[in-house]
Structures are given as C-alpha cells and as structure tokens.
Amino acid sequence: MLAYLPRPPTDTSRYGTFPQKPDIPPAPGALVEDGRQQGTAATTAATNAAKRSAPMPNHPSTLRRGGFVPSEASLPPSRGSLAPQHPRGRPSWCPPPAPQEAGARLYPLHTLSVANIPNSARGRTSARSSTIPTPEGLQGRRCKLLEEDNPMLQGGKRQRQRYVTKVGKCQVNLGNIQDKKRFLSDIFTTIVDLKYRWFLFVFMMCYIVTWVVFGVIYFFDAWVRGDVGHQGDPEWRACIENVDGFISALLLSVESQRTIGYGTRMVTANCAEGVILLMAQSIVGSMIDAMMVGCMFVKISRPKKRAQTLMFSKNCVISRRDEKLCLMFRVGDLRESHMVDAKIRAKLIKSRQTAEGEFIPLEQSELNLGYDTGEDRLFLVEPQIICHVIDRQSPFWDMSAESLRRDQFEIIIILEGIVEATGNHCLAAGMTCQARTSYTEDEILWGYRFEPCMSLEKGAFHVDYSRFEMTFEVQTPAASAKELQELKELEQQEHSTLSLYWDHLVHPCALPGP
Numbered sequence: 001m002l003a004y005l006p007r008p009p010t011d012t013s014r015y016g017t018f019p020q021k022p023d024i025p026p027a028p029g030a031l032v033e034d035g036r037q038q039g040t041a042a043t044t045a046a047t048n049a050a051k052r053s054a055p056m057p058n059h060p061s062t063l064r065r066g067g068f069v070p071s072e073a074s075l076p077p078s079r080g081s082l083a084p085q086h087p088r089g090r091p092s093w094c095p096p097p098a099p100q101e102a103g104a105r106l107y108p109l110h111t112l113s114v115a116n117i118p119n120s121a122r123g124r125t126s127a128r129s130s131t132i133p134t135p136e137g138l139q140g141r142r143c144k145l146l147e148e149d150n151p152m153l154q155g156g157k158r159q160r161q162r163y164v165t166k167v168g169k170c171q172v173n174l175g176n177i178q179d180k181k182r183f184l185s186d187i188f189t190t191i192v193d194l195k196y197r198w199f200l201f202v203f204m205m206c207y208i209v210t211w212v213v214f215g216v217i218y219f220f221d222a223w224v225r226g227d228v229g230h231q232g233d234p235e236w237r238a239c240i241e242n243v244d245g246f247i248s249a250l251l252l253s254v255e256s257q258r259t260i261g262y263g264t265r266m267v268t269a270n271c272a273e274g275v276i277l278l279m280a281q282s283i284v285g286s287m288i289d290a291m292m293v294g295c296m297f298v299k300i301s302r303p304k305k306r307a308q309t310l311m312f313s314k315n316c317v318i319s320r321r322d323e324k325l326c327l328m329f330r331v332g333d334l335r336e337s338h339m340v341d342a343k344i345r346a347k348l349i350k351s352r353q354t355a356e357g358e359f360i361p362l363e364q365s366e367l368n369l370g371y372d373t374g375e376d377r378l379f380l381v382e383p384q385i386i387c388h389v390i391d392r393q394s395p396f397w398d399m400s401a402e403s404l405r406r407d408q409f410e411i412i413i414i415l416e417g418i419v420e421a422t423g424n425h426c427l428a429a430g431m432t433c434q435a436r437t438s439y440t441e442d443e444i445l446w447g448y449r450f451e452p453c454m455s456l457e458k459g460a461f462h463v464d465y466s467r468f469e470m471t472f473e474v475q476t477p478a479a480s481a482k483e484l485q486e487l488k489e490l491e492q493q494e495h496s497t498l499s500l501y502w503d504h505l506v507h508p509c510a511l512p513g514p
Contacts, residue, residue, distance in 0.1 A: 160440075163349050163362065163410050166314075168307060168436030191295050192302075199299060206288050211253045214281045219249035221273060239271035257285040303419045307435035309334040310415060311383075311468065316439045317448040318390075319474050325390045325481040327367075329439065330450055331415060332383035332468060339417030339433065342378040344369055344386060348395050350409040365395055367411065380417070382454055382463050390481040401446045401478035411439045447476035 164170055183190045191202060222228050222243040230236035231244045242265045243249050252265040256278055267274040313330040320326070333339060346367035353359050367388050369376045378384055390396045399407065415435045453467040477484060 162438060162440065164412050164436055164438040166437055188295065192298050203292050203296065206292055210284060210288060211250065211257065214257070214277070215246065215250035215253035217277060218243065218252050219246045221277070222249065225271065237270045238268060239274050240267055241265060253281070257281055301431070303431055303433040306419055306433040310435040312413060312437040313450070314443065314469055315471065316411065316444045317450060317471055318444060318446045319449045319476045321387060325484060327388040327390060327396065328385050328450065329413065330383055330385050330468065331380070332465065333380045337420045339380050340420045342380045342415065342417035344376050344378060344413065344415045346388065347412040347414070348409060349412060368393065382461065383468060385450055397482050398480050400480040400483070403480070404441055404444060404446060407441055409441055413437050413439070445471060446478070447473055449474050
C-alpha cells in the first residue's frame with residue numbers, strides 16, 4: 001500500500017567487476033606468507049617464462065579503493081553466448097560462493113583479475129592489499145544490484161497484490177468480526193450468499209430436521225398413549241394408527257408434511273394433541289417451502305454469470321484524441337440479448353500521504369467517464385471505447401510517460417446494467433448485473449490506440465472479436481497533460497504577440513494631418 005519509490009541508479013563501476021575466466025589463478029601458497037621456501041626454483045622459472053611469453057599491458061590497472069580492478073575480461077557475457085546454467089535469481093556472470101575452510105584467510109578479489117603481473121609484483125600487491133579486509137557479502141550485494149537491472153528477472157518482481165482481479169473478484173478478506181448476530185438478522189441474504197454446496201446442505205437439512213423432529217414427537221405421543229403396544233387390537237381407540245416404532249412415525253411425519261397420504265398411517269380424532277401437532281407441522285412445512293423455494297429461485301436467477309459474457313480489454317491506452325490526452329479502454333458484450341440501461345464508472349485506487357503526515361491507504365477517487373455529458377450511459381450493442389479526458393480535474397493531470405513507470409495505482413472499472421432476457425422492467429429491477437475489472441500501471445500503454453474491430457459486410461455490421469485486444473502505436477508526446485497545456489498556452493501567447501507585431505508593420509499608425 002505504500003507509494004512506490006523509484007530505485008536509485010545502480011552504479012556498478014564502484015563495486016568493480018569480476019573476471020569470467022582468470023588466466024592464471026594464483027596458488028594459495030603464493031599468497032600466504034608463512035615463510036615456507038619450497039618450490040622456489042620452479043616458481044622462478046615459471047615467472048621468467050611468463051615474462052617472455054606474455055606482453056605487459058600498455059596501461060597498468062589501477063587498484064580501486066575496494067580492492068577491485070576492472071578489466072575487459074571480466075565483463076558479463078552477452079545473451080547469445082553459451083554460458084553454463086546457473087540457479088534462478090542469480091545472473092550467469094555472478095560466480096557461486098566458494099566454500100571456505102575453517103581458518104582460511106580472505107584475499108581481495110583483484111588478485112584474480114591481474115594475470116599479466118609477475119609473481120613478485122603480484123605478491124607485493126597481495127601483501128599490501130591483504131591488510132584491507134574485504135567486507136563479507138559485498139559480492140552478494142553486487143549480484144543483487146545486477147539482478148535489479150536485469151529486465152528478465154525484474155518482470156516477476158513487479159507483480160504485487162491487486163485490489164480487484166481481472167475477472168472482477170475483490171481481494172479483500174474480512175476478519176475479526178465480533179458481532180455475528182448481524183448476519184442472522186438478515187438470514188435470507190445470508191443463505192443466498194452461501195456457496196452452492198453449503199446452500200444445498202442447508203436446503204436439505206431444513207427438511208430432514210423437521211421430519212425427524214416431528215417424527216420423534218409422533219412416536220413419543222403414540223408410546224405414551226399406548227398405541228405402540230396395542231397394534232392389531234380392534235377394540236383399542238388409537239390416537240395415531242399403525243405407528244409401531246420410530247421408523248413408522250418418521251414415515252408419518254414425511255407423509256403429513258409433503259401431503260403424500262398413503263392412507264395406512266394417520267392421526268385420528270381420539271386425541272386433541274395429535275390434531276394440534278398435525279396443524280403445527282403443516283404451518284412449519286409451508287414456511288420452509290416458501291423460504292427455501294424463494295432462496296433457490298433467487299440463487300439460480302442471480303445474473304452473476306451474465307458478467308462472464310461482458311469483455312474488457314486487457315490493457316488501457318493513452319493517446320491524443322481531439323488534441324487532448326485521453327486514457328481509453330474497450331468494453332464489449334458477447335450476447336445478442338443486450339444490457340438495458342448500461343452505465344459505466346471508474347475508480348482510482350491509490351495510497352497517498354497528506355500534508356499533515358496522515359497516510360491514507362487505498363484512497364478511492366472518481367474518474368470522469370462522461371457523467372456530465374451522458375457518455376457514461378452505453379448502448380452496448382457493439383464494442384465501445386470508453387474515454388477519460390485527462391484535464392485539470394483528472395488525477396492524471398501531472399502524469400507523464402516517465403512518471404507512469406514509477407507510480408503505483410490501480411483503476412477499477414465497474415459496468416452495471418439490467419439483463420434484457422428478463423423481458424420485464426419490474427422484474428428486472430432485482431436483476432441488475434455488474435461486471436468489474438482492474439488495470440494496474442503496468443497494464444497502461446502510453447502512445448497506443450485500439451484497432452477498429454467493426455466492418456460492414458452483407459448489409460450488416462460485423463464485429464471481429466479477434467481484433468478486440470489489438471492496439472497500434474501512434475505518435476504521442478511523453479509529456480504530461482499539464483505540460484502540454486502550458487506549452488500550448490505559451491505558443492498561443494507567442495502567436496498573439498507576433499500577430500500584433502506583424503499588424504503594426506503592415507499597418508503603421510497614420511500620422512495626423514496638417
């Protein structure tokens with residue numbers, strides 16, 4: 001949520017360079033001054049041979065402060081060169097950290113980049129520079145700086161958390177809600193908002209629970225009155241006939257609530273509590289039917305899936321239209337049953353800090369898409385290019401092509417309309433469809449324009465949705481709209497001054513007559 005801060009320019013020269021392949025790697029015994037004199041003759045012979053065969057460089061390398069010497073052999077290889085594979089996240093020219101033994105001494109890296117210096121001079125150089133300790137982790141920090149400059153590795157790092165996904169899902173999770181009773185007060189909306197698996201579970205449990213509860217009550221009544229123990233007795237006046245156990249009582253409950261009525265089990269007029277129990281079950285069953293059927297109808301008829309056939313372009317473009325800098329995107333409808341009274345609006349999500357030091361995370365501001373002129377109301381029968389004019393009231397008034405790369409924000413697009421398939425405006429009042437998408441600063445193309453996707457064929461207009469996402473580059477100044485306006489006003493002022501000067505030359509002031 002913090003504002004995006006630009007990275008400082010990476011000055012890799014101050015950290016020196018690393019050799020790709022050192023010509024003659026120094027022997028550990030030549031660098032450690034332990035007083036051992038073994039192999040003196042062999043070392044002297046190798047030094048003389050190197051002096052005769054390898055010419056000295058014209059410009060000797062100058063030791064830098066950090067102990068690194070730049071050399072041409074240490075430049076990183078090009079992209080097309082064959083180089084061994086390295087782990088992801090580390091450039092190919094960064095050598096892997098070598099394992100260090102216990103008690104090993106640290107030597108400056110410039111000793112690996114000076115191959116043409118004799119051993120004696122190299123020994124003096126290493127002895128003099130070994131007194132300056134090389135900070136640990138300097139090589140890793142340099143590799144990190146190189147990774148930041150690598151565009152292939154930088155593309156994955158620019159990904160961040162979106163406020164709204166491209167398919168319109170809000171990435172906001174609500175937590176630590178203390179008062180859960182608010183959801184029970186609006187039980188109808190709570191049930192409708194459940195997922196289908198939980199909704200079907202609640203739907204079935206409402207009926208199963210009522211059947212079981214009333215079945216237990218029927219069985220308890222028959223057991224208390226003795227109807228269970230007098231089955232088959234013609235002289236016994238039963239309250240509930242043909243109930244000899246819990247299973248038969250459960251069947252009586254299901255038959256009574258669903259009005260099946262097979263005729264073998266029934267409640268007689270010999271007891272008042274049986275009649276009252278039957279009336280109560282009928283009322284409860286009717287209420288459950290009304291609520292569950294209503295929830296199921298609303299759940300199925302909700303036009304959330306209608307938004308799947310509403311398309312938004314993957315990118316926004318910024319270019320000039322009617323001599324004004326505009327931000328544009330494209331919307332389209334794939335169905336032949338179109339949206340009624342479609343309206344579109346846009347929100348800018350951006351964190352900022354006030355003059356008093358208050359940090360406002362994810363502040364929402366409105367983008368004008370033609371609310372004053374009615375251009376935000378769409379007749380969406382073919383793809384439309386929605387335009388936001390960058391004027392003085394626009395939050396993008398000071399944004400240029402360079403500042404767009406450093407800024408961090410998100411544009412939320414909301415398209416609302418009534419589903420035409422309902423056919424009735426009274427019914428459609430509860431059938432409003434909403435489609436959403438978002439654009440981040442990386443998805444805005446500066447200096448581009450959408451290609452036309454509609455043509456006239458066989459007496460009708462044909463829309464080619466394969467060209468829906470296509471754009472082409474146009475000449476667009478990289479300056480902000482504010483700078484362009486100031487330049488235009490300056491040109492007008494100069495033009496008016498030149499016009500007055502020219503009129504004065506062509507029509508000089510007439511001298512007064514005698």
